[in-house]
Amino acid sequence: MTETKQSLFDNLQNFFGFNNFKGDQEIIIENILADKDTFVIMPTGGGKSMCYQLPALMSEGTAIVISPLIALMKNQVDQLRSFGGSDSIAHFLNSSLNKTEIARVKEDVITGKTKLLYVAPESLTKLENIEFLQLVKLSFVAVDEAHCISEWGHDFRPEYRKIRQVISNIGENIPIIALTATATPKVQQDIQKNLQMNNALLYKSSFNRTNLYYEVRAKRNVIKEIVRFVKQHQGKSGIIYCLSRKKVEEVAEALNLNGIKALPYHAGLDPKVRADTQDKFLMEDVDVIVATIAFGMGIDKPDVRYVIHHDVPKSMEGYYQETGRAGRDGGEGICLSFYSEKDIDKLQKFMKDKPVAEREIGTQILKEVIDYAESAVCRRKQILHYFGENFDAKDCHNMCDNCRAQKEFFSVEGPLIKALKLVQQLGEKFDDQHIISVLMGVDDPQIHNYEHHLLPEFGLGKEDGENLWKSLMRQALLNNYLAKDIDYYGLLRLTDKGKEYIENPYELKWVLNRPMGATDDDAEDEAPQGSGVLDTQLLQMLKDLRKKIAKQKNLPPFVIFQDPSLEEMCTHYPITLDEMKQISGVGSGKAMKFGTAFTELIKKYVEENDIDRPIDLVIKSAANKSAIKVSIIQNIDRQIALEDIASSKGLSYEDILREIESIVNSGTKLNLSYYIDDLIDEDRQEEVFGYFRTAEADSIEDALKELGSDDYTHEELQLMRIKFMSELGN
Template identity: 75%
Template sequence: MQIKKSLIDNLQTFFGFDNFKGDQEAIITSILNKEDTFVIMPTGGGKSICYQLPALMSEGTALVISPLIALMKNQVDQLRAFGGYDSIAHFLNSSLTKTETTRVKEDVTSGKTKLLYVAPESLIKQENIDFLQSITVSFVAVDEAHCISEWGHDFRPEYRKIRQVINNIRENIPVIALTATATPKVQNDIQKNLQMLNANVFKSSFNRSNLYYEVRPKADDILKDIIRYIKNNTGKSGIVYCLSRKKVEEVANALEINGIRSLPYHAGLDPKVRAETQDKFLMEEVDVIVATIAFGMGIDKPDVRYVIHHDVPKSMEGYYQETGRAGRDGGEGNCLAYYSEKDVDKLAKFMKDKPVAEREIGTQILKEVIDYSESAVCRRKQILHYFGENFNEAGCSDMCDNCRAQKQYFQAEEYLTRVLNMVKDFGEKFDDHHLMNVLMGIETAQVHSYKHQQTVYFGSGKQDGVMLWKSLIRQAVLNNFLSKDVDNFGLLKLTKSGKSYLTSPYSLRFILNREMKAAETEDTGNKQGGGALDTQLLQMLKDLRKKIAKQKNLPPFVIFQDPSLEEMCTHYPITMDELKHISGVGNGKAMKFGSAFLELINKYVEENEIDRPVDFVVKTTANKSALKVSIIQNIDRQISLEDIASAKGISFEDLLKEVESIVSSGTKLNIAYYIDEIIDEDRQDEVFDYFKSAEVDSIDMALDELGTDDYNREEIQLMRIKFLSELGN
C-alpha cells in the first residue's frame, strides 16, 4: 500500500496525473523491483512514463536507447519542463559539439541527470562504453524495440548489439524493452536478442477505438483528392506520409502553393531544419507535415487529427505505428491510405537486389499490406489479427470504410471445406499464392514439380473467379481456420478450428472483396460539385461550342475537346483562373474562347443553385511544367523532335503526347520545319482539308478516311498538332 501511495505521489509530483493508465503501475513496479520487463503498448498508451517515472525514483541514471535524434530531443524537452531543471535529462548523440558532450558527462557523473538518451550508434562507441562503466546505471530502457527484429518495419542492425554493450557495462542491469508494434514473431525475436525470455511481459490491446481507417484506390489526381480532404479539415493538424524524399518535396510544395501551411520532413534535410520543422508542427505554426517514415516516432503531439498515406505503406507494423500518431488524446483520428498496384510493384522492385532471405521476409511483409488493402473485411479486425489479437468486428462500430460499406456475402461452407482439404492433402507445405494457382488452373513450375495439375483441385475454382478465392483464404486465416507460418515463407497450416470444421462443417457466410476502382475516390460529400457528370450542362456547352465553331469557321474540337467540356461539367469553373486549370484548356485557350463558356456556366450555377467544389483547382508548381517549357524552347530553335525526345530521356510517342498537350492548352507551336522534312506539301493539304471538315479529331477515323496505305498514325498525329496550333491558338 505504501509503495502504491509513493508511486501515485510521484506520478502527481512529476507529471501532474492522479491515476495510472492500463498496466503502467504494474510495469513501473516491475522495473523498480529490478526485473526485466517487456512492454507492448500501442502508440498513445503512455509508454514513456513506464520508464521515465522509475528513472526519476531510482538511484543513478537510466540509460534510454532511442533510434531517432528527433524523438530524444522531444522527450528531453518534456522532461526538463516537468522536472524544472535542464540537467534532469540529456541526450548523447552525434548532434552535440565536444563542449556539449563534456557538459552532459559532467551532469551525469555528478548525479544530476536521471535519464540519459543514447542512439544505438553512439552506444556502441568504445569511449561511451568506458564512460557508462564509470557511472551508476539504474536500468536500461530499449525504446522502439521492434528495431531489433529483421521482421520489424524499422530494422536497425545496431540494435542487435545492445545486449552485448549492456553486458560490458555491468552484470545484471535490469532491462525494459518497449514497442508499439510487434507481431508474435517480432516479440519473440526481441526477447531472444535481449536475452530476456523470462521477462515480465505486459501486452495491451492494440485496438485504438477512436481511429477511423479508410483505404482509397489511388487515381492520377491523388493530389487533388488530398488537397480537398485537407481543406475539408482546415485548422486541424495532420501528417502525410510518402515513400520517397522526392515525393515528400513535391507534395509539400503542392500543398503550400494551394494555401495549406505545410513543410517537408525527411532524412535528407539538415538536422537543424528537421528540428525547426518539428517545433513548428508542435507549436502549430504549420498544420501539415509531409514526411517519410523518419517523422513522428515518439513525437508527443496529442491532437493530430488525420494521417494520410500517399503511398502504400511498406508493412503493417509501419502502417499501424504511423496511423497511431493520430488522435493520441482519444479524440478524432482519421487514417486514410491510398492503394495502387503500381506502388506495390515499385516496392517489390526495391527488394529485387536484396539477399534471398531478406527478400523472402520483405515479400511476406508486403503481402500482408496488399491483403489488408484489397480486403472488404473490417479493417480493425485485420490489423488486430496481424498483431495476434482476436477481435469481433461488431466492436468496430462502423469506424472503418469496410464496415460502413454495403457488403456482398457468399455462402462459404463448400469453398472453405475445399481449401482446408487442399491444405491438408498438400501436407501444409504451400502458401496462398500456390493454392490460388492450383484452384485457377494456372500451370506454374511449382504446380508441375509437385504434380498438382493432376489433382482434383486443379482448375476447380476457375468459374468462381480470383476475387472469391482471395476473399475466402483471407477470411479463413482471419477467422482462425488456417494459420500463416511467417517463419516459413507464409505457408498455410490447419488450426485446431480448421481440423474441427472438416469433421463437423456448418453453414457460414464470408464477405466478397470489392474491386477497387479509381472512380471511388470521388468526393461523394458534394451533391453535385465534383461528382457525377452534369449531362444537362454538357449539352449546353456543346451547343455553345458548335455555335462559336460555326462563327469562326472551325471544327468544334479546335475550340475545346470533349474531355475539357466534361471536366467543366463536374467542377463548374466560373473565373478565368479556374478555367485555366481545366485539363486541355490552359492560358491560351482560356483567353481566346473562355469568356462565353464562363458566362454560361456562371448563369447555370446561379439558376440551379449548384454547390460548387470550391477547392477543386490544384495549382501546380513551375518546375512541374519545366519539361513543357524546355520542349517549347527546343521547337522554337527548330531542333529535330527525335533529338528533343532523346535529350529528355522520353520516347518519341511520349514527346508527341506532351506536344499535343501544349497545343491543346492554347500555346502556338510551329513544327512545320519538322513536318516539311517527312510529309510532302500535297499530302499535308489533304490532311488539313480533312480536319477542317471533320466533326471529331480522331486519328483512327482520319486513317479510315485517308487510307493507311498513304499515311501512318504518326503522320496524322503530327498534322493534327499543326492543324490545332495554326487554327485554334
C-alpha cells in the same frame, strides 16, 4: 497507500500534472523501480514514454534511452525540460551535436544532473561513448522502438542487434526495459531472445484503438481524392504518407495549389528544415504534413485527425504504427489508405536484389498487407488477429468501411473441408497460395515439381473461382481453423479447431471479398477532361463570351480557349485566376491574358443561380510533367531540332509535337521559326495563316480538305497551327 505508491503518485502529479496512470503504466513503473527487466507492448497513444520517464526521474543515476530518430529524441527532451524546469534534466547524444555541446552533455551526466540520456544506437556503439558510460551510475537502459531489433519487424535496424552486447560491455546487471507499439508474436520472441531478457515481465495492452476508423479505397485519381478529403476536413491536422520523396513533394505541392497549408517531410531535406517543419505542425502553423515513413515516430501531437496512405504500406506493423498517430487524444481518427496492384509490383521490385531469406520474409510481410487491403472482412478484426488478438467483428461498431458496406456471403462448409483436408494431405508443408493453386488447377512449374497436378483435388475448385478461395483461406486463418507457421515461410498448419471441423463439420457463412477493380497509374492522377455533369447553359454563355472577345481581337475563337477547357470550366466553376490556371489547357499566360472576363462571368453565374461549387477543382499534378515541359522550352530557345529534342527525351516525334501543342495552348509563347522556315516556304506559311485566321475550328483534317492534301502534309499543318496559336493567342 504505501509510501512507495504515494511517492509514485506525488511524482506523477509534480512532474507531469496527471492524477492517474493509464492502463498498466503503474505496475510497469513499479517493476522497473524494483530493478527488474520489463517488456512493454503498448499501442501508439497508450503512454509508453511515461513508463521509463517517471522511473528515471525517481531513480538514482541516469537512465539511457536508446531511440532510433533524432527528431524523436529532440521532441521528448524538449518536453522533459519543460516538465522538469531545467535543461540539464534530459539530454540527447547523437550526430547532430558539435564537440562543445557533447562536452556539456557529458559534464551534466557525470555530475548527476541528467536523469535521462537519449542515445542513437549508432552513437551507443562508439568506443568513446562506451568508455564514458562505464564511468556513470546507470539506473537502467530503455530500448524504445524495440521492434527495430527484429528482421520480422517493419523497421529493422542492424545496429539494434548489437545493443545487448554493448550494455554488457558498459556494466553488469543493468536492468533493461524494451518498449514497442507493434509486435507480432514472432517479433516479440525475436526481441526477447536478442536482448537476452526471456525472464522479463511482459505487459501487453490490447491493440484495439476504438476511436480509429479504417478505410481502404482503390487508387483512382488519388491526388484529387486526397485534396477533396482534406478540404472536407478543413482546419484539422493530418499526416499523408507516401513511399517516395518525389511523390511527397508532388502531393504537398498539389495541396498548396488548392489552398491547403501543407509541408513535405523526408530524409532528403536539410535537418534544420525537417525540425522547423515538425515544429510548425506541432504549433499548428501548417495543417498537413506529407511525409515518407520517417515522420511521426514519437511525435506527441494528440489531435491528428486523419492519416492517409497515398501508397500501400510495406507492412501491417508499419500501417498500424502510422495509423496509430491519429486520434491519440481519444477523439476522431480517420485512417484512409489507397490500394493499387501497381504499388505492390513496385514493392516487390524493391525486394528483387535482396538476399533470398530477406526476400522471403519481405514477401510474407507484404502478403499480409495485400490480404488486408483486398479482404471484405472487418478491418479491425484483421489488424488485431495479425498481432495475436482475437476480436469479434460486431464490437467494431461499424468503425471500418467493410463493416459499413453491403456484404455478399458464401456457404463455407464444402469448400472449407476441401481446403483443410488438402492442407492435411500435403503434410502441412505448403502456404495458402499453393493450396489455392492446386484447387484452381493452375498450370504452375512448382505444382508440377511436386506432382500435385496428378492429385484428384487438382482443379476441383476451379468453378468456384479464385476470389472465393482467397476469401476462404484468409478467413480460415482469421477464425483459427488454420495457423501460419511464420518460422517456415508462412506454411499452413491445421489447428485443433480445424481438425475438429473435418471430423464434425457445421454450416458457416463467410464474407466474399469485394474486388478492388482496376486502378490508375500514378501518371493518371489528373481528372479526365470534361468529367462531371456539364452545365450546358453556362457553356453557351462562355462560348458567346469567347466569340465576342475573338471578334474584338480579330482572332478565331479557338485561339482564346479551346472547347475542352470551356467544358471543364462548366463542371468546376473557377472564380479566381488561380483556379482558372488549374483548368486543363489554361496556363498562367492564357489565364492572365483572357481569364478575367471568364472568371467574372462564372462568378456572377454561380451567385445568381445559387450554385454549390465542387470543393475540389481539377487537380493538376504539377510535378508530373512540368520538368519535361521546362526542358522542351529550354531546348526550343536554344533552337535544337525537334527530332533531337524527341530523341533526348525518349519520345517519338508525334509525342514531342503533342507536348509542344500542350505548352502553346496553355499560353506559353514559343518561337519555332528556326525549325519551320527550313520546312515550309514563306508563301505557303502565309496561306496556312490566312486559313486559320478565318477558320471556325482548329481541325487539321478540315485544313487538309480546304488547302489540299497534295500540297500539305499533316505534320506541316500541325506545325503551322502551333506557330499560329503561339503568335496570335499568346
